[in-house]
Amino acid sequence: xxxxxxxxxxxxxxxxxxxxxxxxxxxxxxxxxxxxxxxxxxxxxxxxxxxxxxxxxxxxxxxxxxxxxxxxxxxxxxxxxxxxxxxxxxxxxxxxxxxxxxxxxxxxxxxxxxxxxxxxxxxxxxxxxxxxxxxxxxxxxxxxxxxxxxxxxxxxx
Numbered sequence: 097x098x099x100x101x102x103x104x105x106x107x108x109x110x111x112x113x114x115x116x117x118x119x120x121x122x123x124x125x126x127x128x129x130x131x132x133x134x135x136x137x138x139x140x141x142x143x144x145x146x147x148x149x150x151x152x153x154x155x156x157x158x159x160x161x162x163x164x165x166x167x168x169x170x171x172x173x174x175x176x177x178x179x180x181x182x183x184x185x186x187x188x189x190x191x192x193x194x195x196x197x198x199x200x201x202x203x204x205x206x207x208x209x210x211x212x213x214x215x216x217x218x219x220x221x222x223x224x225x226x227x228x229x230x231x232x233x234x235x236x237x238x239x240x241x242x243x244x245x246x247x248x249x250x251x252x253x
Contacts, residue, residue, distance in 0.1 A: 103147075107132065109253040111140055112149065116250040119153045156249065164212040166240065168219060170227055171205035173235035182206075184231040194222050205237070 104112070110130045114121060121129075127137035144150050159165060174181055182200070185207070189198045197210035209227070213219040219240075227236055 104149075104253070108140060108144060108149075111137070112144065112253050113250070115141075115150070116253075119155075159212055163214055166213040166215065166219060167244070168209075168211045168213060169239045169241065170209040170211055170223075171201075171237040171239075172207045172209065172227070172230070172233055173204070174206045174232040175234040176232055177206060181232045185233075188230050192226050194226060205235075 107130050111126065114126060114129055123138050123141070124134050126141070127134040130137060132140070141150070159167070174185060186198070186200075189195050189207075189209070194211050194213065195209050196212050199208045200206065201208055211219070211222055211227075213222055219238075223236070223238065227233065
């Protein structure tokens with residue numbers, strides 16, 4: 097089977113696609129779906145883990161079902177962009193579970209946060225008590241999502 101530039105063959109990509117769709121597949125089920133013996137399949141999965149292609153296994157929760165139906169995207173500009181300022185901001189943002197994703201940006205803003213919240217009062221609390229209190233924050237611009245049209249954690253393989 098030919099390997100791609102990242103060293104993955106068709107079977108490796110199939111294993112990764114299947115595990116992205118359902119991380120709870122047993123090794124026997126996975127092996128059957130990719131037409132391998134269970135031992136050969138397990139060896140491939142372990143190798144993919146060792147190579148760092150499989151970063152971790154998680155369970156995804158339904159945001160609405162757990163009472164966090166609101167999603168906000170918040171653009172932040174810091175008052176300084178030196179390494180120490182970025183490090184202080186990044187360390188502080190890690191402490192807040194309401195921030196489900198934080199990306200360093202190239203462009204007008206320095207960071208974009210994805211925030212999960214319960215309702216308008218909860219978002220106001222997060223904005224006032226967390227976002228604006230993060231180290232070095234000079235400007236905040238929030239955009240509230242009305243509806244998610246597409247959401248996936250799966251990478252295209």
